[in-house]
Amino acid sequence: MATRYHKQRIAFLVATLSALIACEQDSLRNRGIVEPRNQPPETWFEQIEIDSLTFDFEYRIHFYWAGSDIDGQVSRYEYRITNTLGRYSWCSTGCTDSTFIFSREPHHGLCIHDTLWLRAVDDAGARDITPLNYPVPNQCSSMDEGMQQGRLMPRPQ
Numbered sequence: 001m002a003t004r005y006h007k008q009r010i011a012f013l014v015a016t017l018s019a020l021i022a023c024e025q026d027s028l029r030n031r032g033i034v035e036p037r038n039q040p041p042e043t044w045f046e047q048i049e050i051d052s053l054t055f056d057f058e059y060r061i062h063f064y065w066a067g068s069d070i071d072g073q074v075s076r077y078e079y080r081i082t083n084t085l086g087r088y089s090w091c092s093t094g095c096t097d098s099t100f101i102f103s104r105e106p107h108h109g110l111c112i113h114d115t116l117w118l119r120a121v122d123d124a125g126a127r128d129i130t131p132l133n134y135p136v137p138n139q140c141s142s143m144d145e146g147m148q149q150g151r152l153m154p155r156p157q
Contacts, residue, residue: 038072039071040122040126041122042120043067043077043131044067048064051099058101061100061101063097063118069120069123072123074121076093076120077118078119079093079117081114081116082114083112083114092121100116102136104137115134116133117134118132119132
């Protein structure tokens with residue numbers, strides 16, 4: 001019977017000690033002593049310009065982007081282009097703008113729908129959990145249609 005009493009007492013002490021430790025950690029976190037969990041950065045497009053329509057079969061589009069991180073700083077960006085033929089690896093860049101060339105022509109009779117994906121990466125390695133995506137118009141969806149849907153912003157005059 002004494003053994004059962006000791007087990008109950010030990011269980012009570014462990015539960016009490018665990019509660020005290022949890023309260024102390026919350027108190028330290030509130031005072032800024034314990035670091036909170038890293039927050040992922042945010043990414044947005046600053047501007048998208050159609051630089052040119054070359055030979056009626058490709059688009060040259062200039063993208064400008066930016067990002068911010070509330071608990072650190074953005075150290076780089078990652079982008080990739082996906083289409084109906086497959087997904088591709090993320091590429092890393094320190095730039096905040098780039099020009100991409102997209103084909104308008106069908107590929108062996110198939111309409112290829114390209115999408116540019118972009119995300120910020122912070123100094124702790126966290127990535128934006130909601131990467132930007134920009135569906136690029138092709139021959140199956142005209143340039144005028146893309147502008148009417150607000151997907152394309154013409155270059156300012």
